[in-house]
Amino acid sequence: MAILKTASELGELRGKILSERESARPCLTVCSGTGCHAVGCERVSAALQDELIKQKLNKDVDLRRTGCHGFCEKGPIVMIRPNEICYLRVRPEDASDIVSQTIKEGRIVDRLIYKDPITGAKIAHESDIPFYKNQKRIILDNNRKIDPMSIEDYIALGGYSALAKVLSTFTPQQVLDEIKKSNLRGRGGGGFPTGIKWETTRNAPGDLKYVIVNCDEGDPGAYMDRSLMEGNPHLIIEGLIIGAYTIGSHEGFIYVRQEYPLAVKNTEIAIEQAGKYGFLGENILGSAFNFKIKIHRGAGAFVSGESSALMSAIEGKVGEPRPKYVHTSVKGIWDRPSNLNNVETWATVPLIINNGSDWFNKIGTEGSKGTKIFSLVGKVNNTGLVEVPMGMTIREIVYKIGGGIPNGKKFKAVQTGGPSGGCIPEKFLDLPVDFDALTKVGSMMGSGGLIVMDEDNCMVDTARYFANFLADESCGKCTPCREGLRQICKIMNALVAGKATKDDLESLQDLCEVLRDASLCMLGQSAPNPVLSTLTYFRDEYDAHIKGVCPAKVCKALVTYHIDPEKCQACGLCLKNCPVEAISGEKGIVHIIDQEKCIKCDSCYDICPDKFGAVIKISGEKAPPIVPPGTKMKRKG
Amino acid sequence: MEKNKSKYVGVRITDEQASILSRLQEDSKLSKTEILLKGLTFLDEFYSLGLDNRPLNDELNALESEALHYAAELKRVRKREEAIRDLIQQLHHIDRIVDKYHCDRSALIQILLDIQAENYWLPRHALMWVSERLGVPMSQIRQITTFYKTFYLKPRGEHLVRVCLGTACHVRGGPRILERAENVLGIKVGETTEDMKFTLESVNCLGCCALGPVMVVDEEYHGNLAISKVEKVLSKYT
Numbered sequence: 001m002a003i004l005k006t007a008s009e010l011g012e013l014r015g016k017i018l019s020e021r022e023s024a025r026p027c028l029t030v031c032s033g034t035g036c037h038a039v040g041c042e043r044v045s046a047a048l049q050d051e052l053i054k055q056k057l058n059k060d061v062d063l064r065r066t067g068c069h070g071f072c073e074k075g076p077i078v079m080i081r082p083n084e085i086c087y088l089r090v091r092p093e094d095a096s097d098i099v100s101q102t103i104k105e106g107r108i109v110d111r112l113i114y115k116d117p118i119t120g121a122k123i124a125h126e127s128d129i130p131f132y133k134n135q136k137r138i139i140l141d142n143n144r145k146i147d148p149m150s151i152e153d154y155i156a157l158g159g160y161s162a163l164a165k166v167l168s169t170f171t172p173q174q175v176l177d178e179i180k181k182s183n184l185r186g187r188g189g190g191g192f193p194t195g196i197k198w199e200t201t202r203n204a205p206g207d208l209k210y211v212i213v214n215c216d217e218g219d220p221g222a223y224m225d226r227s228l229m230e231g232n233p234h235l236i237i238e239g240l241i242i243g244a245y246t247i248g249s250h251e252g253f254i255y256v257r258q259e260y261p262l263a264v265k266n267t268e269i270a271i272e273q274a275g276k277y278g279f280l281g282e283n284i285l286g287s288a289f290n291f292k293i294k295i296h297r298g299a300g301a302f303v304s305g306e307s308s309a310l311m312s313a314i315e316g317k318v319g320e321p322r323p324k325y326v327h328t329s330v331k332g333i334w335d336r337p338s339n340l341n342n343v344e345t346w347a348t349v350p351l352i353i354n355n356g357s358d359w360f361n362k363i364g365t366e367g368s369k370g371t372k373i374f375s376l377v378g379k380v381n382n383t384g385l386v387e388v389p390m391g392m393t394i395r396e397i398v399y400k401i402g403g404g405i406p407n408g409k410k411f412k413a414v415q416t417g418g419p420s421g422g423c424i425p426e427k428f429l430d431l432p433v434d435f436d437a438l439t440k441v442g443s444m445m446g447s448g449g450l451i452v453m454d455e456d457n458c459m460v461d462t463a464r465y466f467a468n469f470l471a472d473e474s475c476g477k478c479t480p481c482r483e484g485l486r487q488i489c490k491i492m493n494a495l496v497a498g499k500a501t502k503d504d505l506e507s508l509q510d511l512c513e514v515l516r517d518a519s520l521c522m523l524g525q526s527a528p529n530p531v532l533s534t535l536t537y538f539r540d541e542y543d544a545h546i547k548g549v550c551p552a553k554v555c556k557a558l559v560t561y562h563i564d565p566e567k568c569q570a571c572g573l574c575l576k577n578c579p580v581e582a583i584s585g586e587k588g589i590v591h592i593i594d595q596e597k598c599i600k601c602d603s604c605y606d607i608c609p610d611k612f613g614a615v616i617k618i619s620g621e622k623a624p625p626i627v628p629p630g631t632k633m634k635r636k637g
Numbered sequence: 638m639e640k641n642k643s644k645y646v647g648v649r650i651t652d653e654q655a656s657i658l659s660r661l662q663e664d665s666k667l668s669k670t671e672i673l674l675k676g677l678t679f680l681d682e683f684y685s686l687g688l689d690n691r692p693l694n695d696e697l698n699a700l701e702s703e704a705l706h707y708a709a710e711l712k713r714v715r716k717r718e719e720a721i722r723d724l725i726q727q728l729h730h731i732d733r734i735v736d737k738y739h740c741d742r743s744a745l746i747q748i749l750l751d752i753q754a755e756n757y758w759l760p761r762h763a764l765m766w767v768s769e770r771l772g773v774p775m776s777q778i779r780q781i782t783t784f785y786k787t788f789y790l791k792p793r794g795e796h797l798v799r800v801c802l803g804t805a806c807h808v809r810g811g812p813r814i815l816e817r818a819e820n821v822l823g824i825k826v827g828e829t830t831e832d833m834k835f836t837l838e839s840v841n842c843l844g845c846c847a848l849g850p851v852m853v854v855d856e857e858y859h860g861n862l863a864i865s866k867v868e869k870v871l872s873k874y875t
Contacts, residue, residue, distance in 0.1 A: 034843075034844055034845050035845045035847050035848060037858070038845050038848055038851070038858030038860050039848070039858070039860060072845065072846075072847030072848070073847045075847075217844070218841065218842070219842070220802075220803030220804045220805070220806075220807075220841045220842035221803050221804035221805045221842060221846050222842070222846075223842070223844035223845065223846060226844045258750055258787060259787075259840070259843065259844070260844065296746075296747065297746075297747060297750055298785075299746050299749070299750060299781075299785035299786070299787040299788065300785050300786035300787040301784060301785050301786060302841065313746065314743070315743050316741075316742055316743035316744060316745040316746055316747075317777075317781070318780055318781055318784045318785075319784070319785075320784075375805075375846055377804075377805035377846035377847060377849065378804070378805050378808045378809070378846075378849075379808060379809070383805075383846065383847035384847055415804060418804070449804065449805075449846075451804045451805055451808060453808055457808050462804075462807070462808070465802075465804070465807050466804075469841065473841075475784075577865050579817070579820050579821075599820075601813065601816060601817060601820070601864065602810070602813045602864055603817070603864050603865055606863055606864045606865055607863075607864075607865045
């Protein structure tokens with residue numbers, strides 16, 4: 001590895017790497033994102049390695065561990081190039097078939113390919129699977145092609161060419177103009193125009209300026225930043241260097257949650273490798289520009305994702321927000337101009353430089369250009385990371401890409417924007433998703449979590465969940481947020497316990513308005529969104545809770561568990577699994593739940609075989625007839 | 638006892654001793670922390686030579702009680718020699734970490750994270766040593782260690798059980814998994830079992846939402862977990 005001194009040396013290096021690699025050579029890529037890690041991709045790739053050695057193919061076939069492919073639901077994922085065959089839910093036992101049949105003979109292993117849940121059609125090629133077919137992957141695309149620990153993989157795909165282009169042919173002003181022309185808006189949630197933010201920091205007085213990557217992805221239900229940071233760290237680093245050059249900064253920080261150990265590790269490796277090739281350090285690519293990056297691990301505080309809080313955390317202090325009469329882009333870390341952008345924003349920068357702002361402007365809607373990565377999770381068939389052009393409707397995302405709701409349940413709502421966002425009801429299914437449209441319906445883009453909820457989810461409980469989450473994460477600095485959230489929680493907890501009154505709903509509304517108007521930072525200002533949006537769109541559920549009924553049968557205090565004597569097959573499963581021995585019965589005798597003892601843990605409901613469906617949850621309805629103990633069961637069918 | 642000040646790693650020294658210490662420091666050109674470490678090492682050697690445990694002076698005596706206090710925090714009764722040796726080793730570890738960050742105060746959070754990565758939790762003497770080395774007041778360290786969720790100020794169980802309560806896991810029944818885990822382990826969230834085997838925690842999102850509901854034991858993920866499986870999963874670790 002030698003330090004590259006010119007842009008053309010980078011081109012030569014790329015040519016050399018490519019010439020050493022045969023593109024026709026078969027390559028097995030195993031997804032090693034966190035989702036697949038959790039389901040054992042390590043064992044799969046070890047088994048594939050062993051199998052290749054066993055069948056004496058290890059010299060002719062590449063095995064590569066890549067970042068997240070996105071289709072986490074079906075992990076571990078194995079892709080075979082060059083014919084792009086995609087195997088899902090691969091087990092270590094499948095390794096020998098994959099090597100002997102697919103690699104050696106070019107046959108497809110039928111049981112491992114995608115099967116359409118509705119039509120039953122089998123699809124072998126990744127690009128034909130509806131989950132992938134309907135996406136537009138410009139940022140995530142390389143995630144599945146490169147080994148995140150190999151800078152050569154990144155360079156082979158044209159990595160750092162945007163940086164070379166900028167350093168050799170652009171002035172900082174020209175880069176800024178290009179970014180402004182692209183209309184790129186911050187992907188972290190607020191959607192602030194990136195170009196204007198950069199310009200503010202660039203024009204702010206002071207010699208020392210900082211650029212920061214915000215990878216403090218605290219929104220529960222969102223994990224695209226993690227996947228990008230883990231799967232393609234060089235893309236973010238390249239974007240950051242370009243930003244630093246534009247702004248005139250010589251020191252950057254990457255703030256990563258320490259809950260993401262793999263992201264920390266891959267970023268550390270990437271920074272080291274970038275330094276060895278001279279993309280970081282002094283006189284980058286022979287220019288007069290110097291830049292270095294430090295990693296700061298966040299120690300677990302949701303509010304630290306807020307820009308001023310994040311900056312004080314980098315200073316080694318408690319991550320609390322401060323009033324922003326003066327923006328952080330003017331006075332940030334140690335009161336010096338600091339430009340903070342989200343992971344996805346930085347990752348988009350090299351693409352805009354390479355392809356031009358006109359290309360970027362062709363994607364998306366009027367006010368929101370480009371693509372956005374969403375983590376499509378919750379009650380949806382195909383969960384995973386999806387990248388779609390701005391303006392795609394929620395219906396298309398949930399049904400075309402997500403494959404609809406599992407078990408034939410009914411769609412109820414989609415929650416976007418994490419704890420600061422809101423719940424969007426069915427009537428807005430055809431809403432095009434972009435920054436402005438989401439705000440209009442009382443939610444927000446946030447970092448891009450899309451949590452689908454079905455008829456079994458209680459909206460009051462969901463709002464309570466967010467209120468509790470935020471009360472827990474409020475730093476306590478300003479009174480409206482600290483005390484307001486406590487009061488909101490009190491009412492929400494009373495609601496789910498069936499102890500709230502109509503007046504409480506009015507107080508709830510008032511509290512929300514105060515919080516929105518008077519809180520210091522966005523955490524407090526947006527905290528009422530989950531409550532207000534559910535209160536607007538799902539008022540009937542609130543009213544039901546006041547009457548002591550939870551329509552979705554989620555809120556424990558309002559639900560009772562019963563065994564339908566007509567359906568019980570006396571199999572003893574629920575009886576064995578009850579942690580408090582509240583169920584009585586024996587072979588051939590209908591089981592009965594003792595309501596005094598029942599702790600409503602859901603165990604029996606969960607374990608009762610679907611074909612019986614004898615355990616039922618009841619809220620506000622009439623309970624099934626009580627049978628005397630010792631009643632014989634009625635055999636079905 | 639008002640004159641006594643707790644200056645070094647929980648060691649109470651009198652003004653007189655403080656002046657001896659500063660004289661020693663002037664003579665030997667060592668930092669105060671180095672002298673204290675030397676004192677501890679000396680105490681360790683003193684025991685290893687098999688001499689009786691007659692206190693050398695108040696200062697070493699106090700160091701010894703700190704070491705024993707540390708042993709007690711671990712809920713383990715051990716030989717005092719071992720306890721002292723461990724304490725010395727730990728302080729050396731901390732020194733190494735602090736030096737790695739060039740004694741930079743702004744690296745405080747990073748230093749604490751590194752100490753915790755090695756030790757699993759942050760004992761009082763470790764925090765005091767960091768405070769001494771960086772010149773950051775103890776109050777600020779306390780503020781940081783209580784503000785951020787990651788830091789443990791109490792010993793942690795052998796196995797860390799984390800149940801995800803992120804939104805995606807919440808809608809798929811995460812809270813019921815947590816409840817079941819509480820029942821199985823017989824502790825509430827945030828607590829450690831009496832035998833120090835398990836610590837149970839909830840987390841806000843582990844970033845593997847596609848697998849919800851998720852429970853993580855140590856580094857092993859258990860995704861799409863059914864309530865009825867919780868006990869079986871946990872029993873693997875006992």
